[in-house]
Amino acid sequence: MKRVAVIGSGLAAISFILQLPEEIQVIWIAGEGPGLSNSYLAKGGIAVSHSIDDKYSHLTDTKLAGAFLGNDAIMKEVTFGSEEVFHWIEQQGIHFDKNPSREGGHSQNRIEHLSDQTGKFLVAHLWEKLRVERKVILLENHFALELLVQKGKSIGVKVGDAAHEKEMDIYASATVLATGGSGNLFERNTNAVGANGEGIGMAFEAGAELEQMEFVQFHPTRLYDPAGRRNILVTEAFRGAGAFLCNTKGEDFMKTIHPLGSLAPRDVVSLGMYHQMDKDNVPFLQLNFSAVKEEVFQRDFPYLYNEVKNEPYFKLGWIPVTPAAHYQCGGIKVNASSETQLTGLFAIGEVACTGLHGANRLASNSLLELFYFGSKLANYLPNTLQKSGELWRSEPKPLPTTFPQLSIYIKEVNGLMWHHFGILRTQEKMKLGLNRLKELKQDILSTPHMSIEKKRLLNRMTCAIQIAQSALLRIQSLGCHQCLDDGMDKPIHQ
Ligand SMILES: Cc1cc2nc3c(=O)[nH]c(=O)nc-3n(C[C@H](O)[C@H](O)[C@H](O)COP(=O)(O)OP(=O)(O)OC[C@H]3O[C@@H](n4cnc5c(N)ncnc54)[C@H](O)[C@@H]3O)c2cc1C
Structure with missing residues (x-):
C-alpha cells in the first residue's frame, strides 16, 4: 500500500486530497479543522486570466508586485495555468459570480469570486465533496508536532491527539505539509487561529530549507477594532469598487504616493498608511466609501455590509481601518513539483515558497497557487511514491x-x-x-x-x-520588507 500523511485542513490540503488517486491511503492530520483556516476567511477571490493578452498582463502584474524577485518560470506557469484551475473548480460544481473584480496591483478586472466570501463557499463545498467521495483516515483535533526523519528521509510525523492527551508516530512514504502561514504570530493580523507558522518550524527543525521568510505581507485594511473582538478584513475588492483611503483632512493621500492610489500594491499602501497614521497621530485611517452606491455595497459585499451597517461611522460614509499582518510570501523552499530539500517531504499552499510571490504577493494569487500546485502534486506524487509498511501508526503514549x-x-x-x-x-x-x-x-x-x-x-x-x-x-528595503535604515533615501517600489 502507498500511503501519504497530509497535515493541515485548508484548501491546499482539501484540493490535493480530492485529486489524489483512490488507491493511495491518506492519513489526514486536520488540526483545528477547515473552519479555522485562512482558506475559510478568503474574501476577495481567485486571480484568473482568461485571454492570452490578460495572461501576459497577469504575469507582468505578478512580477511587478513581487519586485522582480519571483521565479520567472513559475510565475509564467501559474498565471498561464489559472484558467485550468478555474475550470477544475467549476467542474466540482462551484459557479463563480462571473463579474470579475479588481484588487490592488492588478491592471485588469480578473478576480473571480463567490460574493465576498469566496473562501467560505469553496471550503464548505469541497470539504463536503471530499467527505462524501474520498475515503481517508481523518484525525481531527490532532496536531503535527515533529517531522520524523530517518537517514535523511522524511518517514512520517509525530502527532498530538489533543482530546485524549496522547501522542503517536504516523508512518508514510510521503508527508505533505499544508499548514498555511504565520500571520497569527503578529499582534495585529487578519489570520485564523491555526496560522501560527508551526509547519515552517517543524520543517526547519527537520532540515528542510526555508526561503524569503522576511517577506510578510501587511494587508492595508483590517477593520479597526480597539477591543480586538472582531477580526474582519475589508476586502481589497471594496477599494476596487471605489472606496479610497483618507487622511484626517479627508484627502485621498494615496494618490500622491502611487499612480494606482488606494489600489497600489499592498506593500505600498500599507507603508503609505503607516506614515500617514504616524503623521496624523491616529491609530486608524478612514476608508471612504461615498463612491460605492449603497445597493452595490449591499449586493456585492453583503458580509462587510452586515458587519458595519449599524456602526456610527457607517452613516458618515467611512470605515475605520488599519494595516495588519496578512500573508507569508516566503516559506519552505520547494521546486516546481512541491518537493522540499528533504526527500519525502512536500509542501503546498501558503506554507511553501514556490517562487510565485517574490518580495510581495499579488492579491488573490494565493488561492490560485494552492489550487495549481495541489493539483499538480496530486498528479505527480503517485508515480514517485514508494510502498509504505503495513503499520501506519505507533501505539499512542500519554502526553498532556x-x-x-x-x-x-x-x-x-x-x-x-x-x-x-x-x-x-x-x-x-x-x-x-x-x-x-x-x-x-x-x-x-x-x-x-x-x-x-x-x-x-x-x-x-x-x-x-x-x-x-x-x-x-536583508539590509535593503524590497517589496514588503521595508527597512528605515537601509541607506536608501526612500523604500524601493518597482
Ligand atoms: C482574511 C483573509 C482573506 C484572504 N483573502 C484571500 C483572497 O481573497 N484571495 C486569495 O487568493 N487569498 C486570500 N487570502 C490568503 C489565502 O486565504 C491563504 O493564503 C490560503 O487560503 C492558504 O491556504 P492553505 O491551505 O495553505 O492554509 P490554510 O487555509 O491556512 O490552512 C492551514 C491549515 O493547517 C492547520 N494547521 C496548522 N498547523 C497545524 C499542525 N501543527 N497540525 C495540524 N494542522 C495544522 C490550520 O489549523 C489550518 O486548518 C486571505 C487570507 C486571509 C487571512
Missing part, C-alpha cells in the same frame, strides 16, 4: 495537552513580531527583537514537563526566529 504559561508567551511574541518586525523595520529594533525571541525560546524549553501546546509553541518560536533572522539579513 495544555501548557499553563501559553498565553503569556504568545502575548509577548505577538508584541515583539508586530513592533520589531512590522511594516517599517530598523536594524536596531530587529536585533533587539531577535535576541528576545531567542531568550523566550530558551525560557520555554527550561519550563518543566512537555505537552502538546508546548511543542506547538516551540514550533511557532522557530518560525518567528526564522522570520526575524531573514529580516535582519
